[in-house]
Amino acid sequence: MKRFYKNFFLRQRLFFILAGLVIAFVISFFFTRWLDYIIFAFYCLIGLTIIDTLSLYLNKSGVIALRAVPDKLSNSDDNPVQIKVTNQYTFPVHIRVIDELPFQFQKRDFEIKGFLKNGNSTDYTYTVRPVDRGEYYYGGLNIHVHTILGLVSRRYVFNQEVMIPCYPSFLQMRKYELMAFSNRLIDFGMKKIRRIGHTMEFEQIKEYVNGDDVRNINWKASAKRSQLMVNQYQDEKAQPVYSVIDKGRVMKMPFEGLKLVDYALNATLVISNIALKKGDKAGMFSFSNKVDNQVMAQKKASQMNLILETLYNLDTDFKESDFSRLYIDIKRSITQRSYYYFIPTLKP
Known part of the structure; x- marks a missing residue:
């Protein structure tokens, strides 16, 4: 009986009809011949309310709902959430x-309305955009059901409580990974640029064409072929690539709802992933008054997961960034030549 009262609701339509009947009773004092009709309408309303209530409560599991959420949320991106609702009543409702969204979204007026025929199922999809890393707790899933009469409604509560971690933007990481390996970069506003110069890793000997560096001419091969031949070099691989993240007090400042440090973390994730896919070693560390959260550059299979977990737990502090301490620590801990990407303040 207690559960019945907790899940039983009177709808606005019933109150509007009752208000109309009250006004009609007041008018009946002046037009007494209408009183019998008004009393009859009042008893009809009571009967319809009872019928509406019984039709909703005779079936114990009239509606079934299930929420499908991602295993983890991508920070600053639109993450889809799907709700599947099945009508097991013998009539349309x-x-x-x-949905009880995590408190981080601060959305207290969330609702989805729909109409379901008997025996049918439907999927409702909405998106959430987190702007903070951490744990997001979803509460229960509430489904309010009413018939075509619309006098009363019944609430179904489904225990769909779940915790979802929010990581730096891995959706952007996949997006730029596809861009980096795509041959249609011009579609994204990028143009392939011919780089003048060469590295020390030999690839092949090819025929000379206009624009090749004359310093790479292979005279012995040219004498054998009776035409100019040049040495072609390829980019050196397995180079250590480090992303240096400033997590001083300046990075606490928000920009379009997202902290500057989160833009830096998203960029670090993209750079590290592309470096690993291109055959280089990826690493990272952060600094403010000292260097910490250090991940040495490696090329192992679990390196991307290690960087992702480190970025997930990284946050700013209110200390001043010390660049002299940064130089000393880098010189002490990293002895080989490496590429560094300094990410102090980034904007989308």
Whole structure:
């Protein structure tokens, strides 16, 4: 009985009709011949309310709902959430879905309305955009159901409580990974540029064409072929690539709802992933008054997961960034030549 009262709701339509009947009773004092009709309408309303209530409560599991959420959320991106609702009543119903979103979204008026025929199922999809890393707790899933009469409604509560971690933007990481390995970079506003110069890693000997560096002419091969031949070099691989993240007090400043440090973390994730896919070693560390969160550049299979977990737990502090301490620590801990990407303040 207690559960019945907790899940039983009177709808606005019933109150509007009752208000109309009250006004009609007041008018009946002046037009007494209408009183019998008004009393009859009042008893009809009571009967319809009872019928509406019984039709909703005779079936113990009239509606079934299930929420499908990602295993982890991508920070600053639109993450899809799907809700599947099945109508097991023998008649069509109107539904109102109220999902208990994590408090970080600060959305207290979330609801989805729909209409379901008997025996049918439907999927409702909405997106959430987190702007903070951490743990997001979803509460219960509430489904309010009413019939075509719409006098009363019944609430179904489904225990869909779940915790979802929010990581730096791995969706952007995949997006730029596809761009880096795509041959259609011009579609993204990028143009392939011919780089003048060469590295020390030999690839092949080819025929000379206009624009090749004359310093790379292979005279012995040219004498054998009776035409100019040049040495072609390829980019050196397995180079250590480090992303240096400033996590001083300046990086606490928000920009379009997202802290500057989160833009830096997203960029670090993209750079590290592309470096590993291109055959280089990826690493990272952060600094403010000292250097910490250090991940040495390696090329192992679990390196990307290690960087992702380190970025997940990284946050700013209110200390001043010390660049002299940064130089000393880098010189002490990293002895070989490496590439560094300094990410102090980034904007989208």
